[in-house]
Amino acid sequence: MKAAEMSLEKNADGGAGRPAPGRVEDVRRGNLVRVLASLAEARTDPDVRPTRADLAARTGLTKASVSSLVADLVDAGLVAESGTTRDGERGRPGVGLELNSRRGVVGMEINVDYISAGLLDLGGTLRIHRTLESGNRGQPPEAVMALLAGLVSEVAAEASAAGTVILGGGLAVPGLVDSASGTVASAPNLHWRGVALQLDRLLPDAPFGTVLHNEANCAALGELWYGHGLDFHDYLFVSGEVGVGGGLVIGSELFAGPLGQAGEVGHMVVEPSGPECSCGGHGCLETYAGQEAIFSEAGIPPGSPSVRLAMLGEQLASGEAAAVSAVARAGRYLGIAAASTARLMNLSAVVLGGHFTQMGPWIAPAVVRSLADYAPGVVSPSRVAVSELGQSAAMQGAAGSSLRSVLAAPFRLTPSG
């Protein structure tokens, strides 16, 4: 497995290869990561910039080792010194260290109605974000990728003008993907199937390349790193799109499953006697909480998804009974799937994303009630939350994934690496 995929593919190893033998040099690699992680972690308070001495205390390494490691990281461009920091105490003031904000990663997303790209600096701050409306359903992958490449080059140009070097990127696509080969196995909503994307052309100069990810998983990760993840470390993320996607976050990491495709909440069975689903099964969650199910139950006439979604929003706001009960029904079945998941995997929180975000006030209470009915005492009401990031969650998750892979393999940029 390439290092660039580690953050998303942790569980998809397959156990093929025995880990490389431990050499003395590996200790340094591990310690480079440790120092960098410690620096990233200390960043929660933006005013406090740890010094070499702080990092030594935090990591347990000696000052001598930390100095040497930091020197390598500075040479690699990952860490920057930022003036002396004085505590007001006596003694020689330390030199503040921070993740180099002149290095960044690009998050990209192809969705049904739009494409987007954004730049995250190493500290995790979103510096640039561009979205382009684009009806991608049924469009040839080459055309969409060309459009995205254009958007990305705008972002890259702006980054370059600001002196920022791009190290890697992540692309989120709504479908089943194979990250290792950069192939979209199937993306029903785009009508793509078995498409090998030319990922290398998006960011030709980035040393970590561009990695392909599933959109719902990315949204779950975006939520983890830049949204609710600050409070929740283990949760089920359910993303309402055309279907119902999802992601499992366990111990602040995405659980990708043995084949890298876990989180298909939409096809959990929530009603054995329910209608047939497009997957060939019966009573899948998607047949109750997918867009089409909600729209038709609410009596919303056919049309473009965004129009119908807006219409649903209006009807909910005005208290239209059919709309309210359609959403409540979706929430009830979401709660059933969440109850089973919580029991099975010992999870204690649920985050609702995608179009469920807009239905939050109407759907969340139904989920809470359903959880109380079907798994009392397992998920407390305060741990049913609505996504904080909305539409940018997947893009930020894709960028964050790339960011993590950089921070997990700094040695790829050091001379010794």
Next chain:
Amino acid sequence: MKAAEMSLEKNADGGAGRPAPGRVEDVRRGNLVRVLASLAEARTDPDVRPTRADLAARTGLTKASVSSLVADLVDAGLVAESGTTRDGERGRPGVGLELNSRRGVVGMEINVDYISAGLLDLGGTLRIHRTLESGNRGQPPEAVMALLAGLVSEVAAEASAAGTVILGGGLAVPGLVDSASGTVASAPNLHWRGVALQLDRLLPDAPFGTVLHNEANCAALGELWYGHGLDFHDYLFVSGEVGVGGGLVIGSELFAGPLGQAGEVGHMVVEPSGPECSCGGHGCLETYAGQEAIFSEAGIPPGSPSVRLAMLGEQLASGEAAAVSAVARAGRYLGIAAASTARLMNLSAVVLGGHFTQMGPWIAPAVVRSLADYAPGVVSPSRVAVSELGQSAAMQGAAGSSLRSVLAAPFRLTPSG
């Protein structure tokens, strides 16, 4: 976290402590583990005993390093030389190496109707196995533990007579446990609640101590290491007991969940309009596939569980319609839960254990059919299997867990450790 808990608690870390800083000595620790793992893995063919040179080739370490590492492992008593092995080729014959069969771990189980203890040598061979019938339901924990201690001391005496040194042990209990504190949070079938067990008294001289585990999880692990796990690396294990327990094996490891209590398949929701469950929910799998549910649906009169189970077996064998359809119904709901699990976690196999083992020929086809109905193409019929170990799965899993923790921390027995 204590090293002895690693194998079962991998997912329950909580992420509290930053890993210890990497020192040069840690490389050796890692390589000791690597060599030992390579030796254990090579053991699949019992006639082939790898030599130092073989291990060097397998691990990627140099012959010199392997020689030095093996010397430490021999000193620690974990590895033994076993005569020269000649390939019939030219050249100096190598010295065969094997896991020292004079070192062992003890597996223990407390269940509703019996207690048992067994000795596994480091190679994973079950050397001793004793079971004692004992109605433990409602008995005070001290009394049951005293009985178990007696059984264990018999096993220990026999091991000692054979020159085998016991390094550690694992105890499986049917209930929610906290391994870190050695406490049984609740074991409904034993009527235990919040009981702190005196684990240290069971094997006072074992350097790795005794670790407490959940019985269904242990059974899943026993199946993994000594049963179907040889073929399946990712599966849902469903154990029929009074309730319905389970375990998730992902990448040949137990998935314990963030709180260490994953695998509660019995309380997944399989029928939203179903009857109330003892957990307070509705339509849980347990209300369809638990012992009581199957017995009453089959029209088997109240009585002792073992008698009723035998009666059910007879009726199934003679093709009694009520019994057959009761078991088929349980299988259908098992299949629904398995379908949801397979979809959610991207699993592709199901192993039925506990009392489902005895119903195998009647229940497995129903599970297969249900999976085909609710998650077509996800779990192939050949990947629905019945446990191979039966009643000893949990005991062997508990022992195997201890064995793994020894092999994962050999440095605890070396002078350098």
Next chain:
DNA sequence: GCATTTAGTTTTCAATCTGAACTATATGCG
């Protein structure tokens, strides 16, 4: 009996961390 082959050991060397000594630079007090 000697070349050849393979197993395992010994020796030398480079990488790396630790720990202690040392240098650099601030504060605070007389």
Next chain:
DNA sequence: CGCATATAGTTCAGATTGAAAACTAAATGC
């Protein structure tokens, strides 16, 4: 101002470790 003190960071010797290569040991085969 000058000096004690405190903290940051660097330098250097020492210990541990694995790699690489040379070396010894013990077999086969002609």
